[in-house]
Amino acid sequence: MDKKLRAHRLDLKIQIRKYEEGYREQWEAFIERAANGTFLQRRSFMEYHGDRFQDASLMVWEGEELLAVFPAHQVGNQIFSHQGLSFGGWIFKRGLSLSFQRQIINSILGFYKNQAIQSLMVTPVPYYYSQEEGLQEVDYDTLGFEISGNKEIYLIEAPFILKDKGKKKGVRRALRKGLDVREGELTQGFWEGLMVPLYAAKIGKDPVHSWEEIALLSERHPGRIQLISAYLEEELLAGLVIFRHPQVIKVQYSAVTEHGKICRAMDFLMQYLMNLPHIHYIDMGTVYDGQTGEKLESLAYWKESFGAVSRKIPSLHLKLI
Structure with missing residues (x-):
C-alpha cells in the first residue's frame, strides 16, 4: 500500500462489531494473513477453554473490509486481552499506517467506554511475531496506557x-x-x-x-x-x-x-x-514459577546457556471511566 493510499484511508469511517459465531470464517482467515497474528488468536485455539471466559472480542471494519480484530474477554466491568492466551492485543491487517492503527485503537476504547467498561488490560503481541517487515509499534503512552507489569521471556535470535x-x-x-x-x-x-x-x-x-x-x-x-x-x-x-x-x-x-x-x-x-x-526467533518462555511468581534462577541459567537473552513484554492498563 503506497503512502497516498494510506493517508487517504485515514479519512474513512470504521465500524466496530462484537464477535459472534457468524463471523468465525472471516476471523480465522484474517488471523492467517494479518500483520501480527498467530494461530493462538484463532477461534479454534481460543475456544478450547471458552467455557472459562466471557468473550468480549471485537472486529473493526471499513465497509466490508476487515481491518483489525481484538481477542478479549470480560470480567465484571473489566476487559482483558486475553488471559487464556500468552498474548493478544490488536491484530492488524497488513499495510496499515501507524496513524490508522492508533485510530483503530481509539475507536475500540470508545466502544468499550460506551459499554460502561471501566478498565482495559492488554498484553500486545510481541514485536518478533510480526510477519510484516518494519511494522512499527504503537506508542501506548500517548493513548493513556500505563505499564502494569512486565512479563520476562527468554529469546534466541536464530x-x-x-x-x-x-x-x-x-x-x-x-x-x-x-x-x-x-x-x-x-x-x-x-x-x-x-x-x-x-x-x-x-x-x-x-x-x-x-x-x-x-x-x-x-x-x-x-x-x-x-x-x-x-x-x-x-x-x-x-x-x-x-x-x-x-x-x-x-x-x-x-x-x-x-x-x-x-x-x-x-x-x-x-x-x-x-x-x-x-x-528467526526461538521463544523460550518465562523463568517464573506460575504459582509463587518467584524467579527460578536455575531455569534462567539453563536458558541463558543456550544463548537466550531476557526480554520484557509489557502488560498495559488503561482506566476508561
Whole structure:
C-alpha cells in the first residue's frame, strides 16, 4: 500500500462489531494473513477453554473490509486481552499506517467506554511475531496506557551456533553416540509416558495442558504443534513440544530421560532447533514459577546457556471511566 493510499484511508469511517459465531470464517482467515497474528488468536485455539471466559472480542471494519480484530474477554466491568492466551492485543491487517492503527485503537476504547467498561488490560503481541517487515509499534503512552507489569521471556535470535563450552561439548557427545532428530505430531506416549511423570517428579504438578486439551489443539492446528524428539536407535531420549509460527518457534514443553541426560540429548535438540530454515526467533518462555511468581534462577541459567537473552513484554492498563 503506497503512502497516498494510506493517508487517504485515514479519512474513512470504521465500524466496530462484537464477535459472534457468524463471523468465525472471516476471523480465522484474517488471523492467517494479518500483520501480527498467530494461530493462538484463532477461534479454534481460543475456544478450547471458552467455557472459562466471557468473550468480549471485537472486529473493526471499513465497509466490508476487515481491518483489525481484538481477542478479549470480560470480567465484571473489566476487559482483558486475553488471559487464556500468552498474548493478544490488536491484530492488524497488513499495510496499515501507524496513524490508522492508533485510530483503530481509539475507536475500540470508545466502544468499550460506551459499554460502561471501566478498565482495559492488554498484553500486545510481541514485536518478533510480526510477519510484516518494519511494522512499527504503537506508542501506548500517548493513548493513556500505563505499564502494569512486565512479563520476562527468554529469546534466541536464530540461526544461532552454541557458544557455551559445555553445550558444545554436549552436542559433540550426542553426535558421537549417533543420536538422530525426528519431527512429527505430538504423541500420547511421549506426553503421558515421559512429560507427565517428569512434571510430577520435578515440580509436583501436571503440565498446564491436559493430554485431551493439547491433543485437541494439535488436531485443530496440524503442523503448528509438533514434537521434536531425539532418539538413539529406537529409544526416545528427549523431546521438545513446540508451537510453530511462520518465523518463530515457541518452546512450550521439554522433557528428557536419565539416559538422555547422559547422551546430552537436549543440547543436541536445541542446536537442531536453532538452525531450522526460515526461523528467526526461538521463544523460550518465562523463568517464573506460575504459582509463587518467584524467579527460578536455575531455569534462567539453563536458558541463558543456550544463548537466550531476557526480554520484557509489557502488560498495559488503561482506566476508561
